[in-house]
Amino acid sequence: MSISEKPTAPIERAPDGRSRRPILQGPGRLVVYMGLVLLTALFLFGMAFAMTEFSAMDLLTFVAFVAGAAICVEGSRRLGVPTPAGFNRDLLGAWWFPVVLLLPPLYSLIIPIPVYLLLQQRTRQTLVHRRVFTAASVGLSSFLVSVTWYSVWSGSLVGGLRGDAEAVEALASGPGVVVALLCCAGFTVLNTLIVAGAARISNPSRHGMRPLWDREAVTVDCVELCVGVTIAILAHLSLYLLVIAVPPVLLLQRSLLYQQLQMAVRTDPKTGLLNAPTWEQEASVEIARARSTRGRAAVLIVDIDHFKRVNDTHGHLFGDQVLLGVATTIAQQLRQSDLLGRFGGEEFVVLLPGSDTGEAWQAAERLRSQVGSMEITVDNVPVSVTISVGVAVVGEHGNDLVELLTAADLALYRAKETGRNRVCMPAGRTAPEGRIPGSRSGGEVDPPSGS
Structure with a gap:
């Protein structure tokens, strides 16, 4: 070996x-x-x-x-x-x-x-x-x-x-x-x-x-x-x-x-995750199964904030370490049934079978929090990165993979426009900083309705 x-x-x-x-x-x-x-x-x-x-x-x-x-x-x-x-x-x-x-x-x-x-x-x-x-x-x-x-x-x-x-x-x-x-x-x-x-x-x-x-x-x-x-x-x-x-x-x-x-x-050679064509193929099957059984599913698009700045400052080899580190951190927070892939550049995609709006939001917030606390050292200097996440749910934001990816991408764009390091839905509200819907953090927060 x-x-x-x-x-x-x-x-x-x-x-x-x-x-x-x-x-x-x-x-x-x-x-x-x-x-x-x-x-x-x-x-x-x-x-x-x-x-x-x-x-x-x-x-x-x-x-x-x-x-x-x-x-x-x-x-x-x-x-x-x-x-x-x-x-x-x-x-x-x-x-x-x-x-x-x-x-x-x-x-x-x-x-x-x-x-x-x-x-x-x-x-x-x-x-x-x-x-x-x-x-x-x-x-x-x-x-x-x-x-x-x-x-x-x-x-x-x-x-x-x-x-x-x-x-x-x-x-x-x-x-x-x-x-x-x-x-x-x-x-x-x-x-x-x-x-x-x-x-x-x-x-x-x-x-x-x-x-x-x-x-x-x-x-x-x-x-x-x-x-x-x-x-x-x-x-x-x-x-x-x-x-x-x-x-x-x-x-x-x-x-x-x-x-x-x-x-x-x-697979993607830099991260070992599913590549975009394979992820799309398997995600389409899962979404079709969810629709036929009236089940639930959600799609997340994850983007590393200011990744170009990381490459320009520390070099592309360090950028590859960041990609692998983020991929590993995300994978550790997901269930075995979840589907994780690299969509290209600094973007990752996640399919959450069986997840409704609240569960998808919690999962996205968990990913955001864990990646935000991750540190990679270069030249003895710790470097941190954050992510923005767009969330779309089957039945609420689309009925097939194309519609869900489009909706999640719009939500991701909205997260970027409103300050980065946050979770957004297509027509919903921005995730409260440091708070997870459905949990208690200085008061109870209701899950987003997606409207």
Whole structure:
């Protein structure tokens, strides 16, 4: 698994006219964190290199695993590479794990280098520091797990660092397979924690790391683990058996990429939310269902106030962080049945199935309040943003999606014209500042009627 790698962004200019490198635009703690991971990997490389006894067979086996990974990269390259926001997964662990279990730990540190160089050249060029960090994370995790694997069977840390060949024979036994599975699972956990740490430092406003641990992610990790250990056992029996191992791994890799590409077509690459066409399609179905069953539904259009000013002041990369932060905050305040999408620019759209006028107003006020209290730090300076929200309800402001979007857009325009950082309805009143209809805040406030 690796951090999702977006296409390289245009280099921004500092106020003095000089270009700013993307890695230096991030938090200082992130630069330190990534540097520590890389330096640790380099230190362990030097130590392992001094303790490793090289052999022609080990080098041949290493080249065979690199070739297998290269075939999988090349075989899936024509499918394209998805660019979802957040995290991207692959099945390259199927080639890390055999190296961990069959070769001295030094090779575990080395194998990410040629594979990620190939990814950089043959799939899509991305930020070099991100590729380097991903390779260092994989190498460091693989090395530590490989040392653990060899230490278990040699009975000493020195034997673990050297990679005593006797440990390889354990793969032919039941207990050996169990230990191999546990070690490879440890690699997955360790690499995930390293990546999650970088993501957390990069975007402190993101709460939770669900994409790393959801059901689909765990399923992919389990498949990767089983395939990797299977390849290790086959390679231990004979390197010639890798010929029959490559096609199924290639098929699994292509299947995973195809699934991610399908998701990428439906989602916005910067926020991970539904894109406008997908949201409109699904929202139309929900609204038609509500109309046919005489149910309720509401549409919200959310716009970030003065977003152009944020981009002009702090740069477009920081603007992307603001978009992701607002999207995450909004998503956390919605129900599972609600439909959230990015409508373009700094606008988001929300469908609230089953919500009447009062409930829609409360939901919009809750979003406004939560986003208003959100802070994103740039250059150690906290930056806050606010949103304006237009609300339209099925049956009161329109009967289909086009009518509701038009009404909500007019309400949003009215919110902007009357001072921003507020909620409005097409022909209703502006939301009282800091007060939610139907609740008590210095006196009871009746829900808006929408008239």
